[in-house]
Amino acid sequence: MKTITITKIVKKVIFTAVLLVGFTGFSQEEEEPAQKFSLSGSVDAYYRANINSANKTIPDGSGGEIFIAPPTSFANANGFALGMANVIASYEGEKVGFVADLVFGPRGEEAVFGSPVGSTNIVNQLYVYWKVSEVVTLTFGNFNTYLGYEVISPTGNFNYSTSYMFSNGPFSHAGLKADFAIDDNWSAMLSVMNPTDLTADNPESLYTYGAQLGYSTDASSAYLNFLYGKQELGAENTFQVDLTAGSDITDDFYLGFNGTYADTDGDGFYGLALYPQYKTSEAFAIGLRGEYFTVFADGADDDSVFAATLTGSYAVGSLTFKPELRIDSFENEIIPNADLDDVQKSLASFTLAAIYSF
Structure with missing residues (x-):
């Protein structure tokens, strides 16, 4: 018992x-609560070679040496070369948070070129934000540009090399912006910022103003962007209008678009690009960037280029390989030939990039 x-x-x-x-x-x-602090980023390296031009440096006209490469940002070295290491620490609270985005390496150094001369600045983005309400979010600090289709990090672009519109437009801004969630589809943004790419300080007390109107659904999105203000002392105001859009045509086929126009007292540029991309499997996709870009001076076209970039993307877990064939066709003869004894209108090049994201 x-x-x-x-x-x-x-x-x-x-x-x-x-x-x-x-x-x-x-x-x-x-x-x-869900985990609020996160650490992410990427590491990338590449191999690049010209097909119809010399693979060596040439004088740049100012006492230095440059590689023969497309005159766009990043990935312009010869042979095996480094991209950057990108480390992003962020904290997302119920109302407030921050992002600290640090870059190391050639791509990172080029991305933060607006830092003071002699600076060892490695800050790509550094900002805090406050969700004032369900409708309004304020962001204060240094943030990447809202204009354009492409971004600094190679993980955010399908093509490894970058476009002329991205390379000639803003990279980053420092200032205060207000984002408005109008409803489930419509959004807007207003901002006051330092001159373009002056992210560490504002020595001349000049300011630039930005605005954005966006519409998005589960399958597509479009953003109309504006920028206006003085970029340097003694210059006229710069005005830029930019449209980015993209849509999932089918489950496997995506089409993106970017068009932009920038003017500073008769000098500036305009261009447009299409980004068709097709996913053949879970691991592989192929995409094309077809871009037309023109620089003008005193109100008249000065030079133009058409660039076609075909990129493959093969993923092995968190590592992605991107073989890329690019052909830049210029209006004028500006590219040295293979023997460096003449100039030509086109440059064909091949790139193989490896990108690890975490």
Whole structure:
């Protein structure tokens, strides 16, 4: 009888303990907030070679040496070369948060070229934000530009090399912006900022103003962007209007678009690009960037280029390989030939990039 009683008591104790453990686990699951701090980033390297021009440096006209490469940002070295290491620390609270985005390496150095001369600045982005309400979010600090289709990080672009519109437009801004979630589809943004790419300070106390109107659904999006203000002392105001759009035509086929126009007292540029991309499997996709770009001076076209970039993307876990064939066709003869004894209108080049994201 004693044995039976003790057994019953033990069973009751165990049953009660199981209930308590289950209840505690359930309560923690319900009450414990999602992880707010995160660490992410990427590492990339590449190989690049010209097909119809010399693979060596040439004088740049100012006492230095440059590689023969497309005159766009990033990935312009010969042979095996480095991109950058990108480390992003962020904290997302219920109302407030921050992003600290650090870059190391050639691509990173070129991205933060607006830092003070002699600076060892490695800051790509550094900002705090406050979700004032469900509708309004304020961002204060240094953030990458809202204009254009492409971004600084290679993980955010399908093509590894970058476009002329991206290379000639803003990279980053420092200032205050307000984002408005108008409804489930419509959004807007207003900002006051330092001159373009002056992200560490504002030595001349000049300011630039920005605006954006956006519309997005689950399958497509479009953003109309504006920028206006003085970029340097003694210059006229710069005005830029930019449209980016993209849509999933099918489950496997995506089409993107970017068009831009920038003018500073009759000098500036305009261009447009299409970005068709087709996913053949979970691991592989292929995409084309076809871009037309023109620089003008004193209100008249000065030079133009058509660039076609065909890129493959093969993913092995978190590592992505991107073989890329690019042909730049210029209006004028500006590219040295293979023997460096003449100039030509086109440059064909091949790039193989490896990008690891975490």
